[in-house]
Amino acid sequence: MVTxxxxxxxxxxxxxxxxxxxxxxRDSNPRTDVNLRKKPAAALQTKAASAEPKRKxxxxxxxxxxxxxxxxxxxxxxxxxxFVKEExxxxxxxxxxxxxxxxxxxxxxxxxxxxxxxxxxxxNPTAQYIVNMQQGILDAMRGTSFELVIRPCDRTAPTFxxxxxxxxxxxxxxxxxxxPSVSEDDRLVKLLHELDCPYVRIAAVSLDTPATMVVTHDVxxxxxxxxxxxxxxxxxxxxxxxxxxxRSAHERRRGFADGLAERGLxxxxxxxxxxxYTFESGIAAGTELLSLKPRPTAIFTGNDEMAxxxxxxxxxxxxxxxxxxxxxxxxxxxxxxxxxxxxxSVRLPIRDMGRMAAEKLFHxxxxxxxxxxxxxxxIPTLVVRESTDKPPVT
Amino acid sequence: MVTxxxxxxxxxxxxxxxxxxxxxxRDSNPRTDVNLRKKPAAALQTKAASAEPKRKxxxxxxxxxxxxxxxxxxxxxxxxxxFVKEExxxxxxxxxxxxxxxxxxxxxxxxxxxxxxxxxxxxNPTAQYIVNMQQGILDAMRGTSFELVIRPCDRTAPTFxxxxxxxxxxxxxxxxxxxPSVSEDDRLVKLLHELDCPYVRIAAVSLDTPATMVVTHDVxxxxxxxxxxxxxxxxxxxxxxxxxxxRSAHERRRGFADGLAERGLxxxxxxxxxxxYTFESGIAAGTELLSLKPRPTAIFTGNDEMAxxxxxxxxxxxxxxxxxxxxxxxxxxxxxxxxxxxxxSVRLPIRDMGRMAAEKLFHxxxxxxxxxxxxxxxIPTLVVRESTDKPPVT
DNA sequence: CTGAAAGCGCTTACAG
DNA sequence: CTGAAAGCGCTTACAG
Numbered sequence: 001m002v003t004x005x006x007x008x009x010x011x012x013x014x015x016x017x018x019x020x021x022x023x024x025x026r027d028s029n030p031r032t033d034v035n036l037r038k039k040p041a042a043a044l045q046t047k048a049a050s051a052e053p054k055r056k057x058x059x060x061x062x063x064x065x066x067x068x069x070x071x072x073x074x075x076x077x078x079x080x081x082x083f084v085k086e087e088x089x090x091x092x093x094x095x096x097x098x099x100x101x102x103x104x105x106x107x108x109x110x111x112x113x114x115x116x117x118x119x120x121x122x123x124n125p126t127a128q129y130i131v132n133m134q135q136g137i138l139d140a141m142r143g144t145s146f147e148l149v150i151r152p153c154d155r156t157a158p159t160f161x162x163x164x165x166x167x168x169x170x171x172x173x174x175x176x177x178x179x180p181s182v183s184e185d186d187r188l189v190k191l192l193h194e195l196d197c198p199y200v201r202i203a204a205v206s207l208d209t210p211a212t213m214v215v216t217h218d219v220x221x222x223x224x225x226x227x228x229x230x231x232x233x234x235x236x237x238x239x240x241x242x243x244x245x246x247r248s249a250h251e252r253r254r255g256f257a258d259g260l261a262e263r264g265l266x267x268x269x270x271x272x273x274x275x276x277y278t279f280e281s282g283i284a285a286g287t288e289l290l291s292l293k294p295r296p297t298a299i300f301t302g303n304d305e306m307a308x309x310x311x312x313x314x315x316x317x318x319x320x321x322x323x324x325x326x327x328x329x330x331x332x333x334x335x336x337x338x339x340x341x342x343x344x345s346v347r348l349p350i351r352d353m354g355r356m357a358a359e360k361l362f363h364x365x366x367x368x369x370x371x372x373x374x375x376x377x378x379i380p381t382l383v384v385r386e387s388t389d390k391p392p393v394t
Numbered sequence: 395m396v397t398x399x400x401x402x403x404x405x406x407x408x409x410x411x412x413x414x415x416x417x418x419x420r421d422s423n424p425r426t427d428v429n430l431r432k433k434p435a436a437a438l439q440t441k442a443a444s445a446e447p448k449r450k451x452x453x454x455x456x457x458x459x460x461x462x463x464x465x466x467x468x469x470x471x472x473x474x475x476x477f478v479k480e481e482x483x484x485x486x487x488x489x490x491x492x493x494x495x496x497x498x499x500x501x502x503x504x505x506x507x508x509x510x511x512x513x514x515x516x517x518n519p520t521a522q523y524i525v526n527m528q529q530g531i532l533d534a535m536r537g538t539s540f541e542l543v544i545r546p547c548d549r550t551a552p553t554f555x556x557x558x559x560x561x562x563x564x565x566x567x568x569x570x571x572x573x574p575s576v577s578e579d580d581r582l583v584k585l586l587h588e589l590d591c592p593y594v595r596i597a598a599v600s601l602d603t604p605a606t607m608v609v610t611h612d613v614x615x616x617x618x619x620x621x622x623x624x625x626x627x628x629x630x631x632x633x634x635x636x637x638x639x640x641r642s643a644h645e646r647r648r649g650f651a652d653g654l655a656e657r658g659l660x661x662x663x664x665x666x667x668x669x670x671y672t673f674e675s676g677i678a679a680g681t682e683l684l685s686l687k688p689r690p691t692a693i694f695t696g697n698d699e700m701a702x703x704x705x706x707x708x709x710x711x712x713x714x715x716x717x718x719x720x721x722x723x724x725x726x727x728x729x730x731x732x733x734x735x736x737x738x739s740v741r742l743p744i745r746d747m748g749r750m751a752a753e754k755l756f757h758x759x760x761x762x763x764x765x766x767x768x769x770x771x772x773i774p775t776l777v778v779r780e781s782t783d784k785p786p787v788t
Numbered sequence: 789c790t791g792a793a794a795g796c797g798c799t800t801a802c803a804g
Numbered sequence: 805c806t807g808a809a810a811g812c813g814c815t816t817a818c819a820g
Contacts, residue, residue, distance in 0.1 A: 057563065059813055070791045075815060083789055102564050106503045107813030110796045115500060117541070127728070131521040134544060147511070147543045147565060150528060169451065170496050171541060279732065308732045315734060334521070338673065338702045338729050340709060453797055464807045469799060477805055501797030504812045 058099050066099075067092045078103055105145060109172065117149045118361065119168065119176040121188075125277075126305070128333045129350055133179055133202075136354020140362065146174065155185050164188060168197050175199060175361045177354070181246045183207075200357045204251040210375035214357045218248050218330075219255030221346035221380030222300070225328045226259025228344070228382055229298045234326065234391045238271035238296035240285040240306050246277070252302050252330060271296055275306045282309020290317050290325065297325060297391035304329035304336050307343055307387075322389035332383050341386035348380045452493050460493075461486045472497055499539060503566065511543045512755065513562065513570040515582075519671075520699070522727045523744055527573055527596075530748020534756065540568065549576050558582060562591050569593060569755045571748070575640045577601075594751045598645040604769035608751045612642050612724075613649030615740035615774030616694070619722045620653025622738070622776055623692045628720065628785045632665035632690035634679040634700050640671070646696050646724060665690055669700045676703020684711050684719065691719055691785035698723035698730050701737055701781075716783035726777050735780035742774045 064071040076084050077092045109115040120137060122130060137148055151167060153160060175198035183201040192199045201208055204218040229237055239256055242249030257267045273289060275281035282301060286309050289296055301307040307329030314321055321327055321341055329336055332347035356376050458465040463482060470478050471486045503509040514531060516524060531542055545561060547554060569592035577595040586593045595602055598612040623631055633650055636643030651661045667683060669675035676695060680703055683690055695701040701723030708715055715721055715735055723730055726741035750770050
């Protein structure tokens, strides 16, 4: 298939090593393979080029020459400058299209003093959340010249801020998108301002100027869950929240309590436990709650993982869902529809949220421009499945 | 907190628009905000700089001046060239460390004609797989000057190859990591050779020169599953495979059949169905298999998602797991330990695989160098839980 | 509306 | 072992 020449070139490539390790300094230097490319065309032709005429990628200079203009004018067209005669623009953009020319992002970035990379910074451990969010951001980036660089983090780590500074400064990120709970970290946001790096935060409550926020109204979704349970006739209703370090945990509790209040019910202190958004914490809190007298007939958990834990706790105690106890989760993750019985849960359109966050960052100057200065609001919806029913008759 | 000056600068930033849309050409040009930065320091000082002395980032020139050498020599140190006197190196690297200097990846990339971006190209729909893989790759990248750019794809799309070419060529990727099933696509690999882009493929079988492969021996894991079921006493054993377009589907079937053969059993034709690696296909194939006479007493599925489908099928048919039928999955995804009963499954160390793939790509020139020319082998392990037991007595 | 010059921060190619 | 010059492919700052 592929010729020997090329393959060996590939494998001879040497890693340009980490500058951080410069002290060690052994090893060869990276000029190894590049010569090959510069050899007179004949060298390649011999074995390889028969396959495809390895056309060298064209540059802004080629376009300029072909269009009989300066490269600055080509640059203007690339950057949508209004100061180009329509005729000139047309001529240039035609050539650009025909050649399939695309400007080099590195060169552009170097001159712009800003890269074409969008960073996604996250610390949410739920795989599905992360992947959906990535997909949404990529949806918005499709057809642009941006690429998505991902960055998990641990905001409790001592080097957290230093790492972030390094990352953002060095890559000269065009902008970053922050998801919960790192989106709630004001130290990071302060750093972002200092580094002059645009950002959009996704959070359960507005924490910043509207133009930088995608707000998921967890309050509203949790209230729906509360009304649903109340309307089924439940009175003894418990809650397992996420950890206090997550704003969403508070918002969901608040919304749930509000929803109950609307129906004349209240969230009793001893029916309200703090979990950790994990399966295990759901088992623990679920076991405690279900051992109480009187036993709650319904439990709302801050996410689906903990709901799965409650399922396990119930089974271990010989209780059946929803006959003995109803359960409502939050997230509507894939597990929700793999569990048995299928879990009633509050759904957030994660992928859409990612897309909206990226669009905000790009600050598209279209008719939607005005809207971009407002916060973007996301309303969760309750998905009723099999895990909720009337309370047991006693 | 943050000063008005900076904030407004941030929001005034204009998106450098997509060159692809250059034809449209309306709108303003992006020189808007840059002036602000160039304003005499006083402008910033007025309100802001009191916080921290906004030190301009140092460049290779600063280092050179301070060390009394040419910038070429600094460059040599950065790139670990052996042609630097130890004393010179020491002096330079000390200064580098003290200033916290890190070379600009864009400038370096432009000169190198290759970026410092690693691409992860994937089409696997399982969120947990993707996230674990990303984590592993990032594990290997920590402390290097590389960043991870992600790229989901659909290799059945008509523009697939063109998109990939565009992506790789334009970003001048340092290298890419391919996960199943796109890792099995020879057209893509051919393109990678043509573009002279290093890669590592993760797949269930060696498809390429060893130095480019991380091979997961799915055969071995599936054989373990077969032996486990045979040793429990099962004779009527069924299989639901992944789609024929995935190599892993064939490997898992083959391994399973091999394992059965070792125990004097064989995988009967009518007990062998093709699924689609999805929950729904697991339900469909599971329902069919469990309606057969004689009914199989055990089912091995090509992944956990389909096992979850079999769970549902069994419940709908009034069958109990593992009393009436044993089930073994593959992947050991989080659902496996959220399901009830807990699913016996074959585990692949995805995160480690990601790390190993990235390390191969970096081709670390350490003592491990020799090993890097061999394929990297990954052996799955069977995790026995609650979904497998002796067959029902009839 | 357009262009010539200088520069972004690095590395290559060449010379010593 | 070290350096001066040229260049990577773009954009900015300035001039017209």
